[in-house]
Amino acid sequence: MTEAKTEYDLVIVGGGMVGSALACALAGVGLRICILEAREPQRGWPSSEVDLRVSALTRASQRMLEKLQVWPRMAEMRISPYTDMEVWDAGGNGRIRFNAAEIGEPDLGHIVENRVTQLALWERLEALPNVTLRYPAAVAELVLDQRPTLLLQDGDRLSAELIVAADGRDSQLRELADIGTKGWDYDQHAIVATVKPTLHHQRTARQRFMPLGPLALLPIDDGRCSIVWSTSPTQADELMALSDAIFCARLGEASEQVLGEILEVGPRGLFPLRLGHAETYIRPGFVLVGDAAHAMHPLAGQGVNLGFMDAMTLADVVIEAHGAARGIGSMTTLRRYERARKGPTMAMLGAMDAFKRIFSNEVMPLRLMRNLGLDIADRSGFIKHQLIRRAMGIAGDLPTLAR
Numbered sequence: 001m002t003e004a005k006t007e008y009d010l011v012i013v014g015g016g017m018v019g020s021a022l023a024c025a026l027a028g029v030g031l032r033i034c035i036l037e038a039r040e041p042q043r044g045w046p047s048s049e050v051d052l053r054v055s056a057l058t059r060a061s062q063r064m065l066e067k068l069q070v071w072p073r074m075a076e077m078r079i080s081p082y083t084d085m086e087v088w089d090a091g092g093n094g095r096i097r098f099n100a101a102e103i104g105e106p107d108l109g110h111i112v113e114n115r116v117t118q119l120a121l122w123e124r125l126e127a128l129p130n131v132t133l134r135y136p137a138a139v140a141e142l143v144l145d146q147r148p149t150l151l152l153q154d155g156d157r158l159s160a161e162l163i164v165a166a167d168g169r170d171s172q173l174r175e176l177a178d179i180g181t182k183g184w185d186y187d188q189h190a191i192v193a194t195v196k197p198t199l200h201h202q203r204t205a206r207q208r209f210m211p212l213g214p215l216a217l218l219p220i221d222d223g224r225c226s227i228v229w230s231t232s233p234t235q236a237d238e239l240m241a242l243s244d245a246i247f248c249a250r251l252g253e254a255s256e257q258v259l260g261e262i263l264e265v266g267p268r269g270l271f272p273l274r275l276g277h278a279e280t281y282i283r284p285g286f287v288l289v290g291d292a293a294h295a296m297h298p299l300a301g302q303g304v305n306l307g308f309m310d311a312m313t314l315a316d317v318v319i320e321a322h323g324a325a326r327g328i329g330s331m332t333t334l335r336r337y338e339r340a341r342k343g344p345t346m347a348m349l350g351a352m353d354a355f356k357r358i359f360s361n362e363v364m365p366l367r368l369m370r371n372l373g374l375d376i377a378d379r380s381g382f383i384k385h386q387l388i389r390r391a392m393g394i395a396g397d398l399p400t401l402a403r
Contacts (some may be wrong), residue, residue: 060393101365198260
């Protein structure tokens, strides 16, 4: 096989939501961009079918997707706005409810199938002349020297000023770059499925904290809910083995029948949960974004939003360096990205980890404190409004495309 070598300004390994968003954000400044992806996204599906993987997209993520000109296409496929959120503790009477109208917003966010977001971004990339999409593509080797280079399994070589690893939680590129991670398994698995309850969800996202893990009921626009039920591996295996009818009954009990009986459940998926954080996000000519840099508990649905903020922050840094004729892959450039993202990411990982530990602990004083805390926050307008703004991603310093 004849080896071909191709030069780009930027190569992104991983064409999922975060990698594709980054490419869309950088395409307008004239950079030659290549995306490597194992397979093209799913192009179509029955309208009655809901993807197993959904995300709660914040207002900041929505603004970004609007500016990238993909939000209208997503709305054509399906986006499900939610106006309220309710969180309560199985170990007491503590409860907090958020409503978008309290801060003058039309909604708190949108529940969107991951495949909807990815397809809309991918279709946008196909229309951009300076973006090359290569699939199926697999990396064999990463060489980080003066001009970072990827050797592909088909024998081709790609070189670029900057290589971006957007290849997910078990990132091959992170490993090839010899970047370690710190973290731990949560001894929890998440069951995901789409269910049809007796009562309409009224555009309310609900989460009940139980000793073995939280249960989230996320509203889909047709009245169904996407569920994320985090529990012990043993109970998860047991629940996965149940018939649909018995699973629905168990889910009704676990949700305290807040939406009445569960009438139907679709296919179920199972995912192990862990916390992970890369020891560094950068090497000369190389950078991690999204789940390749950090993995967190899904209890607040913030994973992809964190990844989008990585992509938009990196886009700001790269655009500024490119405009000033500075190296986009230099450590000076990339340190600005790492400084901007590492602190907020560690704070979010720590907060989600603390939530998980506090709400799965059955020590009586802690149960009383967390229930009291929920009630105090629910009654305090200021605290509640700050929590709403933070959950919507509209608090703090935001990248350009998220403002």
